[in-house]
Each structure stands twice: as structure tokens, then as C-alpha cells.
Amino acid sequence: MYQLxxxxxxxxxxxxxxxxxxxxxxxxxxxxxxxxQKYSIKFFDxxxxxxxxxxxxxxxxxxxxxxxxxxxILLKDGTKKPFSSTYTLKLREKGWKLIHPYGxxxxxx
Numbered sequence: 001m002y003q004l005x006x007x008x009x010x011x012x013x014x015x016x017x018x019x020x021x022x023x024x025x026x027x028x029x030x031x032x033x034x035x036x037q038k039y040s041i042k043f044f045d046x047x048x049x050x051x052x053x054x055x056x057x058x059x060x061x062x063x064x065x066x067x068x069x070x071x072x073i074l075l076k077d078g079t080k081k082p083f084s085s086t087y088t089l090k091l092r093e094k095g096w097k098l099i100h101p102y103g104x105x106x107x108x109x
Contacts, residue, residue: 010044012037020090020097022107029103047081049074058086065089065096 016036024030029039051072059066067087072080088100090107099107 010040012040015040018096018098019101020092020099020107020109022109023097023099023101023105026107027103027105046075047073048076051080053082063091 013033016030016033019030019036024032028035030036051074053070053072055067055069057065058068065088067089068084069087070082070084072082074080085102086100087098088106089096090099
């Protein structure tokens with residue numbers, strides 16, 4: 001069973017640890033913890049929190065899982081920005097890792 005931790009408490013170390021090494025190699029915003037933290041801080045300059053609307057597992061064959069999600073990004077000006085996407089996870093040596101946590105890059109290794 002995989003566990004997806006969604007946090008808006010700015011625990012960047014935990015968030016970064018959930019991303020696959022292959023994704024870290026291909027996405028410039030995840031190349032190291034410091035870069036990922038700066039990318040995340042920039043996001044939270046505009047957003048104050050994330051509201052989870054829906055999370056639905058679409059696939060889980062024991063090696064790969066897909067989770068569709070819908071969130072509202074709660075902006076500092078009080079407005080909500082809806083966002084939907086899919087997290088893709090693969091079972092790696094150190095547990096389930098996000099291979100497609102955001103953006104267009106996907107770790108196909």
C-alpha cells in the first residue's frame with residue numbers, strides 16, 4: 001500500500017523524499033532539495049493553503065499506481081484556484097515514489 005502525503009505545512013524535506021530519483025534527474029525544479037524548496041516557496045508566495053476536494057485511486061497493480069486529484073489552491077487574496085491532475089507512483093526499492101508529481105515531466109525509468 002502506498003501513502004501519499006499532501007502537506008501545505010512547508011515540510012519540504014518530506015515532500016522531496018517522496019519524489020523518485022529519476023524525476024529529480026529530469027525536472028530542473030527538483031534537482032536538489034534547495035532548488036525544490038525555492039520552487040515550493042515561490043508557489044506559497046501566492047498560495048496560503050491547499051484544500052483537498054477529491055482523491056481517487058485509478059490504478060494500482062502493485063508496481064504502479066495512479067491517483068487522480070482535485071484541489072483548490074487557496075490564494076492569499078482569499079480566492080480559490082481549482083486544479084486537477086494525476087499523481088503517478090511506482091514502487092521502488094525504498095517504497096512508493098512519485099514519478100509524476102507536477103508539471104509535464106515523467107520519470108519513465
